[in-house]
Amino acid sequence: MMPTAPLELRYNLVLGSGSPRRQELLQRVGLPYDLRVVPVDETVDPSWKTDQVAEHLALQKARAIPIDDHELLLTADTLVLCQGQILGKPKDPTEAVAMLRLLSGNEHDVMTGVCLRTTQKEIILGARTRLEWYHLDPKEIDWYVQEYQPMDKAGAYGIQDWMGLRAVKSIQGCPLNVMGLPLPLVYERLFSEFAIERGSLNSMQVPDALESTNTKVPPCNSAI
Numbered sequence: 037m038m039p040t041a042p043l044e045l046r047y048n049l050v051l052g053s054g055s056p057r058r059q060e061l062l063q064r065v066g067l068p069y070d071l072r073v074v075p076v077d078e079t080v081d082p083s084w085k086t087d088q089v090a091e092h093l094a095l096q097k098a099r100a101i102p103i104d105d106h107e108l109l110l111t112a113d114t115l116v117l118c119q120g121q122i123l124g125k126p127k128d129p130t131e132a133v134a135m136l137r138l139l140s141g142n143e144h145d146v147m148t149g150v151c152l153r154t155t156q157k158e159i160i161l162g163a164r165t166r167l168e169w170y171h172l173d174p175k176e177i178d179w180y181v182q183e184y185q186p187m188d189k190a191g192a193y194g195i196q197d198w199m200g201l202r203a204v205k206s207i208q209g210c211p212l213n214v215m216g217l218p219l220p221l222v223y224e225r226l227f228s229e230f231a232i233e234r235g236s237l238n239s240m241q242v243p244d245a246l247e248s249t250n251t252k253v254p255p256c257n258s259a260i
Contacts, residue, residue, distance in 0.1 A: 041066030043223070044232045047108035047154060052101045055188075057196070057215045058112060065219055067226075069110070076100045078113070080122065089122060090115050091149030091162050098151035098158065108230055109153045114216045116191030118144035123191045132181045132192035139191060140203070141171035146191070146214045150222055152229070161225060163218035165209030172203060190216075 049069040051062060062069055076097045084092050093113035103109050116123040118138050126132035143166060150161040180199055186192045193199040195214040210218045 038063055038066050040068065041223075043067065043227055045108060045226065045230050046232055047230060048106055049226075050101075050103060050107050050109045052097055052109050052111040053216075055112075055216050057194075058217045061212060061215065061217050061219050065223060067223075070107075072101055072109075074101050078124070086117065086120075086122065087147065087164075088149075088162075089113075090147045091151075091160050094149035094151040095158065095160060098153040103153065103155060105155050107154070108226075110150065110222070111153070112148055112150045112217055114146065114148040114190045114213075116144055116146055118142060118191075125190055126187050126192045128187065129181050129185075132186055133177055135192040136172065136177045136180065136199075137174070139169055139193070140177065141169060143168045144191070148213050148216060148218055150218070152222075152225060154230075159225065159229065161218070161221055163210055163213045163221055165207060165211070165213045167207050167214070168205045169203040170205050176202070 043066075049062075049067060050072050051059065051069045052072055052074075053059070054071075054073045059071070078093055078096075080089055081092070090113045094111050097111040097113065098109055101109055101111070116135075116139075119142065121138065123135050123138070123144075126135055146165045146167065148163050150163075152159040152161070180186070181192070184194070184197055184199070186194060186199075193203070195204065195211065200214075207214075210220065212219045
């Protein structure tokens, strides 16, 4: 059992995600939480900027989950961007194989949007991690999809499993972001905004239309 982190929040933390990786990361850092997941339409609006899709979806998820005044909701969405294509979770093994063949030997970005929401305000965070992969033999890709069944992972792979050990040539940014949650960034914002005797309840609310001026790959502690 992990020790409880030295962070006392003014709210009860609620995780609005069914991702085992996000649940594990919060447990490992010692943040107790309640789990609350509801089905959400994750259709991408064509008007959204590509580098802000994850943030929009995180906000969309947050607004679909009811919370009380004493609760702080955390939602997130992760996607992969490679050669202009957005790669979410593959629908089947055939699509998973196609995604991995696209990633093989190329660079790609993993982008995660996070929403921290109370009944009084919403905070949107974003992180981007850039990875370069070695070239993979088609037989390796077929074997990986058959053995690991990565249909629950954006881009059809998990950096914490065999593919992360085999394929990653270089990585820039937060490795935990590739698992689905830029935890140092999230923890820092929880500490600065929601810890007891810290933060302000009168912080400016996030506008409906998200805007970003990011043109470079931000480090793990960057926020949008």
